[in-house]
Amino acid sequence: MLTLYFSPGSSSMAPHIALHEIGTPFEQRAVSFARQEQRDPAFLAINPEGKVPVLLIDGRPLTEVAGILYYLARRFPQAALLPVDDPHAEAQVVAWMSFIAATLHPSRRRGLEAANKAWALAELRLAGRDWAVDRYSIADIHLFRLFWRLAGSLKPERAAFPGLYAHHERMMARPAVQRTIAVESAIGYELPA
Structure with a gap:
């Protein structure tokens, strides 16, 4: 099971797009910067740095955009998001x-x-x-x-x-980008300056 912790419009948008490109089921959990949910003890238990994105992979956290994108591309090669043949x-x-x-x-x-x-x-x-x-x-x-x-x-x-x-x-x-923007804009952007 995959769960993405994200904050709309933040760097977590990249793995959010990748998950929509792949088309695999995943749970979405929005983290509100305005309510400082990234500092909530429950979130800090998942990522002590208090940052998004976090991808829970069968309950194990993976952080950092590049790491998550690389993992997704390798785990789901049928999406062709990484040229592993070259x-x-x-x-x-x-x-x-x-x-x-x-x-x-x-x-x-x-x-x-x-x-x-x-x-x-x-x-x-x-x-x-x-x-x-x-x-x-x-x-x-x-x-x-x-x-x-x-x-x-x-x-x-x-x-x-x-x-x-x-x-x-x-x-x-791209449909995956449009879908991600629709999901994230419906929640609302709370990006820091």
């Missing part, structure tokens, strides 16, 4: 995930100039491709969630990031 492409997915977590994710909090520099690197890495690697993968899900937030909060110039905006539009057309 070691180089699989390594490129891991490289993208590392770049997203270490460079892109923290850049938003450093302001528009820092974010623009980091995202310019992402634009170069994407280099006119439809997807982060040769085909759709968990790297695209992770990249989308962060750009979705950046585009909504800092509103970077479309002309500066044509590839990222095109990627964003392709992602927004």
Whole structure:
């Protein structure tokens, strides 16, 4: 049994999308930042860091977006979210995930100039491709969630990031993304600034 603890619009949106892409049954448990449910003793017993996402796998917690996405892609290979038949492409997915977590994710909090520099690197890495690697993968899900937030909060110039905006539009057309956004927006977004 899989249970996803998430907060709408937060980084947990990425594994939420992946679960909808896979199509496997899972339980959804929204965690309210406004009510500080991430600090509730019951939640801290699951994740002492008090962060989402958490994926409970038969009662065992797995945290961190990249770890959860990798687990889901490996556990459900029929979803083709990881190119396991190509070691180089699989390594490129891991490289993208590392770049997203270490460079892109923290850049938003450093302001528009820092974010623009980091995202310019992402634009170069994407280099006119439809997807982060040769085909759709968990790297695209992770990249989308962060750009979705950046585009909504800092509103970077479309002309500066044509590839990222095109990627964003392709992602927004995916049924799993639409379903996740519908579920999360019905609950309501409580994102910190």
